[in-house]
Amino acid sequence: MAPPRNATKNGWGPRLYPWPPPPADAEMWVPSVTTVLGVVDKPAIANWKVDRAAKGAIEMHKSGALAALVDQDEKMALSAIKTAWRSELDEAGQAGTMVHEYLEAQIKGTEKPDLTPTAELIVQNLRGLMAEYEVEPIHSECTVYGLSPGLEWAGTLDLIVEMFVPGRGRRRLVADVKTSRGVYEDMAAQIGGAYVHADKLVTGDDGTVIDMPEVDGAVVFHVRPESAYVVPVAADANALEWFMAARRLWAVKNNKEWRAVYAPLPAAQVRS
Numbered sequence: 428m429a430p431p432r433n434a435t436k437n438g439w440g441p442r443l444y445p446w447p448p449p450p451a452d453a454e455m456w457v458p459s460v461t462t463v464l465g466v467v468d469k470p471a472i473a474n475w476k477v478d479r480a481a482k483g484a485i486e487m488h489k490s491g492a493l494a495a496l497v498d499q500d501e502k503m504a505l506s507a508i509k510t511a512w513r514s515e516l517d518e519a520g521q522a523g524t525m526v527h528e529y530l531e532a533q534i535k536g537t538e539k540p541d542l543t544p545t546a547e548l549i550v551q552n553l554r555g556l557m558a559e560y561e562v563e564p565i566h567s568e569c570t571v572y573g574l575s576p577g578l579e580w581a582g583t584l585d586l587i588v589e590m591f592v593p594g595r596g597r598r599r600l601v602a603d604v605k606t607s608r609g610v611y612e613d614m615a616a617q618i619g620g621a622y623v624h625a626d627k628l629v630t631g632d633d634g635t636v637i638d639m640p641e642v643d644g645a646v647v648f649h650v651r652p653e654s655a656y657v658v659p660v661a662a663d664a665n666a667l668e669w670f671m672a673a674r675r676l677w678a679v680k681n682n683k684e685w686r687a688v689y690a691p692l693p694a695a696q697v698r699s
Contacts, residue, residue: 441681444581446572448634457572460582460621463670463677464613484508522546523606526553526650527568527585530604534567545652549606552655556648560657562590565599571625571639578674584622587640598643601662610647610658619645619662620670 441462445453487493487507496504525546530553532539542550556562566587573580586602603618625639645662649655660666679685 444570444572446574446579446581447636448570448629450634455579457579457581458674458677458681460580460617460670463580463621463674464617466676466680467613467616467673480508522549526550526606527604530585531568534564548652549650552652553604553648553650556650556655556657560590560592561597562588562602564588565640566628566630570629571622572627572629573621573624573674574626575671578671578678580621580674582617582621582625584618584625587642599640601642601645602648603645604648604650606650608651610649610660614647615645615660615662615666616670616673618647619660620666620668623662624667624670 442459443456443462444459446455446457447453484493487496493504493508496507522543522545525540525542526549528540529542529546529550531537564586566584568583568585569587570581570583584601585604587599588602589597589599590602592598592600601618601622603614603622605614623642623645627636628639629636642662645660647658647660649658
């Protein structure tokens with residue numbers, strides 16, 4: 428997906444945001460929400476990668492490509508199996524980026540991007556979902572900041588909307604568009620834990636900062652080529668604590684002055 432607005436990333440390092448945001452001079456750099464949540468184990472992703480590697484090996488075997496690759500270079504064959512998931516992930520990521528770019532262009536009235544057939548199906552379902560629930564965007568693609576001293580963070584939320592919620596009438600919610608296979612628990616930490624409880628929101632490209640608006644909760648717009656659902660996620664104190672626990676762990680793991688493992692002890696016969 429396209430890099431979040433205002434964020435920067437050097438090589439394989441963490442994604443960081445400046446505070447205060449541009450055009451002001453940065454006083455500090457804070458980790459992104461997704462960087463922070465990278466310390467949390469995600470077994471669903473690991474299991475999916477294993478599944479794709481196994482399926483990729485079977486497909487390569489049926490086509491005869493696996494045997495030929497093994498004969499040529501066993502290490503290359505092993506690498507091809509282990510990374511079979513990348514092509515599917517890249518395709519899904521491309522579609523997700525297109526959907527987000529299309530949504531932002533539609534909200535702002537700017538030129539819409541060209542879409543792949545998969546992205547076109549997802550966009551059609553998203554438009555139908557937004558019409559069904561009478562979704563009215565209030566803010567889109569905004570950087571938000573949490574400014575607890577020593578545990579600062581930032582992220583880019585997709586939407587703050589007013590929409591119809593069956594049985595509850597119109598509500599103001601943080602909404603995140605997801606094109607993944609499922610809606611996972613860590614998304615509650617991201618959307619309902621971090622974004623809902625942010626301290627500040629940047630309203631536009633000029634760096635205008637306001638207090639985070641009060642909202643009634645958080646939802647995922649889960650859109651796929653074949654379906655579209657609005658999925659509520661937790662946005663209570665537990666969701667916030669889940670995220671902040673990850674933030675504290677990230678701080679420990681990235682403390683350059685702390686070591687978890689030390690040099691081996693000298694041999695026992697060495698006496699001082």
